[in-house]
Amino acid sequence: MTLSPVDEAIASRMSARAFTSQPVPKELIEQLLQVASRAPSGTNCQPWKVYVLQGASRNSLVEQVCTIHDAMRADPTLVPQYAEEYDYYPQKWISPYIDRRRENGWGLYGLMGIGKGDKDKMHEQHQRNYRFFDAPVGMMFTVDRAMGRGSLLDYGCFLQSIMVAARGHGLHTCPQAAWNGFSKVIMPHIGAGADEMLVCGMALGYADESAVVNTFHTPRVPVQDFTTWLD
């Protein structure tokens, strides 16, 4: 079956983890957000709130969080101070999800030549999250704490719409839950109110096509394995 242009945009989305420094015009970012705001949301609540970081605001957040991330490694007693505000992942992992997670992690590290005991390189690779993988644009997404769990469903639709719209303009993205533990640094930095909760971050820019990390292509479970057809 041939892929439609929409199929192509969806299928070509991948989590890019190396970006060039090519800037993204503000008008284009605004257009992506405007298009993505057509995403559906329960009773049209549109619970998204977006903070776009570029230039100095991006760079100073990167420096602050990388410094803390290094400090946490040197002194693990600091880790509990940087807890996520909501459980993105389960408290207790079960199969098949843990297997897919491991396959994903080791696949990426393997591609980067990072072995199981190579804690320094792992830390470095993980820290690239906190540099937005060098993307010139970082985004932070928040939701009003008063909203229900369904708002995270709405958010998923919105985030995917940004990522797919980005593909239509030759841009790439990486959605990032890695920032979530650092909300007590991020929220004051972006000027978010106490009534807001950090949902996740996202890197946006032009992928560095020469970077090995961007050759990482993730598998998917076949349709027949997750679909039950009822006649």
Ligand SMILES: Cc1cc2nc3c(=O)[nH]c(=O)nc-3n(C[C@H](O)[C@H](O)[C@H](O)COP(=O)(O)O)c2cc1C
């Ligand atoms: C909400 C969300 C948060 C994610 N957080 C991170 C992250 O912090 N760092 C990262 O490198 N990838 C992150 N990812 C990317 C996933 O690892 C990736 O989507 C998955 O492995 C499938 O690969 P693909 O996006 O290339 O298709 C996140 C994805 C989603 C949807």
